[in-house]
Amino acid sequence: MISRVALITATLILGVAVLLASVVKASAIEYNFDQKPPSQDSSYKPPVDIAYNLAYPGAILPDNLLWPFKVVRDKMWLGLTFNPVRKSELLLLMADKRLAASEILFKKGKSSLATSVLTKAEKYLDQAAEEERIAVAQKKDTSVLLGKISMSSLKHRQVIDELMAYAPEDAKPRIIETQNYSKNAFTQVRNRLLEIGVVAPKNPFNN
Secondary structure, eight states: OHHHHHHHHHHHHHHHHHHHHHHHHHHSOOOOOOSOOOOOOTTOOOSOOOSOOOOOOOSOOTTSTTHHHHHHHHHHHHHTOOOHHHHHHHHHHHHHHHHHHHHHHHHHTOHHHHHHHHHHHHHHHHHHHHHHHHHHHTTOOOHHHHHHHHHHHHHHHHHHHHHTTTSOGGGHHHHHHHHHHHHHHHHHHHHHHHHTTOOOOOOOSOO
16 A cells, blocks of 8 residues: 555655656747857967856766756755745755756757856846845845855856857857846945945956
8 A cells, every 4th residue: 555655645746756857947038149159279378267166067068868867956956945044045955956957058068058058147147136135124144144245156157158158159248248137246245235334245257
């Protein structure tokens, strides 16, 4: 009897996971770029290098058939996280991982998919900053979190600048638009740091 219940439960969970994965895939933002990515100069070095390491995106990337299941897992993880500080940290982690995944996809020449993933990465970054505001409203200490978000937002700005070298011309306007998320996130957390008397990281980019 117990084994039968376990089998039914496992089947239901698998069915729900497949359904959610299908919904995620159907609702994903898609871009179509006609132009080919430019050839790369291996000697290129970024003019700005922010001292912040992006998290490893994992072996399953957005061009993998299993990616929708990974997205469902992340959404469930976020949905079960109620502490806004922890939720902001998770959103920041997912933003960094997706940015790193986007960079890999751009280098593979998969510009349309890479741009979609980049957009999601920057939205996660924006949500991380918003969760910090919720945490403050709940009287939680966010000083460490603010430092993480500020450095991450600067790193996102750097990486997006670098992605322009791998993107086709018709993709660049959309990529430039995504920088608004990191710019706004940095401005928001910088102001919050100033409010609590902490020196914010220097912004090396010209706005």
